[in-house]
Amino acid sequence: MSDRMSRRKLFGLGAAGAAAVGAGAVATRALVEEPTVAHAASISDPVSFYGEHQAGIVTPAQDRLHFVSFDVTTDKRAELVELMQEWTAAAARLVQGKEAGTFGTVGGVPEAAPDDTGEALGLPASGLTLTIGFGPSLFDDRFGLAGKRPAALADLPKFPGEQLIPEISGGDICVQACAHDPQVAVHAIRNLARIGFGKVSVRWSQLGFGRTSSTSRAQATPRNLMGFKDGTNNLKLEDVELLRQQLWVGAQDGPAWMTGGSYMVTRKIRMMVETWDRTSLGEQEAIFGRDKGVGAPMGKKAEFDTPDFAAKGGDGLPLIKNDAHVRLAHPTTNGGARLLRRGYNFVDGSDGLGRLDAGLFFIAYQRDPRKQFVPVQMRLAKTDSLNEYIKHISSGLWACPPGMRDAGDYWGRALFA
Known part of the structure; x- marks a missing residue:
């Protein structure tokens, strides 16, 4: 048993080198390719x-998600740093x-317990990506990180109408596992939680299916559970x-430790699907400001047509209502954001x-x-007509x-330096 543990510790403290010997060629290739299009x-x-950036951000969105927040x-x-090395x-x-x-x-x-839980044996990689993030609560006085908290990691304000449940919000560290096979994504999170036993505990987690956005122009725009195309104007890796x-x-x-990184916001949004399903098609389309079939903005014919927010209907009122989701969320009404x-x-x-606990x-x-x-x-929370249903x-x-440049790197190395 002691020999087993010593070998395992050596594996974890080897700065991911032992685990990635076979990935050396992949690492070298990733450094010379354009990281945003791999x-x-x-x-x-x-x-x-x-690569320069973590996978799982501009990577073409996979079909399945297992997201976890750890405390x-x-x-x-030193134990937290060791865990980052083992996880990597x-x-x-x-x-x-x-x-x-x-x-x-x-x-x-x-x-001794196995080094892997085994439920993914025989399954391919399935496009698995693992993306790590650090929450504001990690930057308290426990680990000497307060001085390294980014100004952009300021606590989110309270938005009108939100009904947040503390037990499924926040956390010190998150890992986003995306894959085309749900068992592969679940397997990855399960094993990271197993490796972290005694150093972290799962605060909350979320399974997801049917991606609700496209991160590449090679992907068609998917639909959310309200039946509308979602994320038409999303940023794309191209x-x-x-x-x-x-x-x-x-x-x-x-x-400096965040250069080349990005900030992630997660929100669990429950949809009142039973009420939505009894709403007329015309009202649904007015709420989104888009045609439910092809996804075109009101008054247009194709999904990617530019919305005309100045257009008037036969009644002289805006064709895309002032409280329509597409108007309120569009970059042109948000300073280009x-x-x-x-x-x-x-x-x-x-x-x-008797109601589905479902949503986005x-x-x-x-x-x-x-x-x-x-x-x-804040703009959406105040006036979006969709708020009646979410x-x-x-x-x-x-x-x-x-991202990590090579097999000698590990998650958060620059943060803990």
């Missing part, structure tokens, strides 16, 4: 773990379709200059009253939430550091 050749192939339970900085080593293996540990499900000492302006933290933004969305639908059973798990990345998500959401019940804000 993607898997097919849905079963692996996505590169290395750090250790009060020792495991992640580098998992995204290649390998087992989390060097000994695997059936290797190692029979009397928009390199827009991504530089709107998504990636620049060197001038500070702090844009987000990169990669949210997911969810159905978490029923609420015991909203995920959005941006350069500075104070200038992007906060003003847009309820925000969970919220999270996370600083996602840049």
Whole structure:
């Protein structure tokens, strides 16, 4: 048993090197390619773990999500750093379709627990990406990080109408696992939680299906559970200059450890689907400001046509109403602010009253939430006619550091330096 543990600790403290020996060529290739356009050749192939930016942000959105928020339970900085190294080593293996540990499900000492839980044995990588973020609460006085908290990681304000549940909001660290196979995503999060036992505990988690946005022009726009196309004007990985302006933290933004990273906002938005399903088609389309079939803005014919907010209907009133979702969320009415969305639908059973507990798990990345998500959401929260049918019940804000350049790096290294 002691030999088993010593080998495992050596694996974790090897700065991910042992886990990624076979990924050296992948790491080298990722450094010379344009990091914003790298993607898997097919849905079963692996996505590169290395590059200027973390995978799972502009990566073409996969079909499934397992998102988890952790609270750090250790009060020792060295143990937290060691966990980041162990997690990175495991992640580098998992995204290649390998087992989390060097000994695997059936290797190692029979009397000890396996190094992998085993439910993904025989499954391909399925485009798995693992993206880490650090919450505001990590920057308290436990680990000496208060002076490194980014100004952009300011606590989100209270938005009108939100009904947040503290137990499923916030957290010290988050990991977003996206894959085309739900079992692969669940397997990855399960093994990170297993490795973190005694140092972190799961605060809350969320499963998602049916991506609700496209992050590449090669993808069709998907639909949310209200039946409307979602994220038509989303930032795309091909928009390199827009991504530089709107998504990636620049060197001038500070702090240095976040350069090349991005800020993630998560919101669990429950939809009152039974009420929505009894609403007339005309009212539904007026609320969104779009045709429900093709997704075109009111008065236009195609999904990607530019909305005409000055157009009037036969009654002399705005064709796209002043409280329509598309008007309130559009960049032209928000000082040009844009987000990169990669949210997911969810159905978490029923609420015991015969109503589906369903909706949207909203995920959005941006350069500075104070200038992007906060003003847009405040505008929506105050006047969006869609608010009658939705309820925000969970919220999270996370600083996602840049990607790892090679197998000698680990999650958060610059933060803990």
